[in-house]
Amino acid sequence: MHRNLRWRDLLNHLALIMLLACAAGPGEADEPIVPANAKIEELFLTNFLTEGVAVAPDGMVYFSEITFSHVSRDAAGAIQAGNIWRYDPTTGKTVIFRSPSGMSNGIKFDAEGNMVIAEGADFGGRRVIRTDMRTGKSYIIAGLFDGRPFNAPNDITIDELGRIYFSDPRYLGYESIDQPVMAVYRRDPDGTIHRIITDAGKPNGVCVSPDQKTLYVVSNDNGGTSIDRMPPPPKGSGRTAEPLRKGHMALMAYDLAPDGKAKFRQMLVDYAPEDGPDGLVCDREGNLYVAVRKESRPGICVYSPTGKELAYIPTPMPTNVGFGRGKDARTLYITAGTGLYRIGVNRDGYQLPAKK
Secondary structure: OHHHHHHHHHHHHHHHHHHHHHHHOOOOOOOOOOOOOOOOEEEEEOOOEEEEEEEOOOOOEEEEEEOOOOOOEOOOOOEOOOEEEEEOOOOOOEEEEEOOOOOEEEEEEOOOOOEEEEEOOOOOOOEEEEEOOOOOOEEEEEOEEOOEEOOOOOOEEEOOOOOEEEEEOOOOOOOOOOOOOOEEEEEOOOOOEEEEEOOOOOEEEEEEOOOOOEEEEEEEOOOOOOHHHOOOOOOOOOOOOOOOOOOOEEEEEEEEOOOOOEEEEEEEEEOOOOOOEEEEEEEOOOOEEEEEOOOOOOEEEEEOOOOOEEEEEEOOOEEEEEEOOHHHOOEEEEEEOOEEEEEEOOOOEOOOOOOO
């Protein structure tokens, strides 16, 4: 009798293991998130900071090139006004999609395949626009709040009800700062705009979880509002750089209510005294892929929804991440330094369900 009980217990245990493995997906129960032999691949290099990588429904990869006005002038003083590039994974070619870009930063695609772009300051639009990829026409969908321009829209995320969330810090630019706080806003499908988060420090990256219950927000408070107006002291001048006190450097989780309101839940990762992250995305399981800008350990950190580090991908100083689609759903595209990179992972990226 005892022997039969032991065999029965063993069979039940094996059945439970198989059930859990099936629930996790084929092979995912014991697969590392980053394959042991995975290597980061350089796809394209340009002259200035790359940002906001996002993959369109047709598989084309788009990313911003932020041309800082204080360093991107030609001999006659003309300023490069920002670019959006398009990379074709099939041909490996990269071409200009839009120039000037309005100093675009974060890019996302909505459920209808439209491109949604956060345009920053420094001769940029300071707004959020939507481009119909079928006609090429663009529309300003968030231009003012309380009758005043935004500081510098930075990053974008979209929920499954079509609500657009965007961060509005200020890192550079000569323009006045017109909003009383650096905040996160929500733009509803009816066109109304709501300021929903004012306690996130200097918000940068934003991301809605696949279950639609959490809004992840990154704070990267570098201590100033205009890096272009605080240049290093001239060589040989004997002067020292003006000191800055950095602020909140963290990855935070906010409870996202069904009506789109957000309430702080917890700090998942505190990066102080080093720099905080930049952009982030989720895979289908809800894990976060975060562009971490720590001087001592730059790269893409993969976290569980509770903030536990699951994997690390060393890169040049990263700015943003985005998953491919279709057969490339397990390809992670990365903007870092002045380049575009990619690496294969063992998880599918989360994308908004398509709406036709």
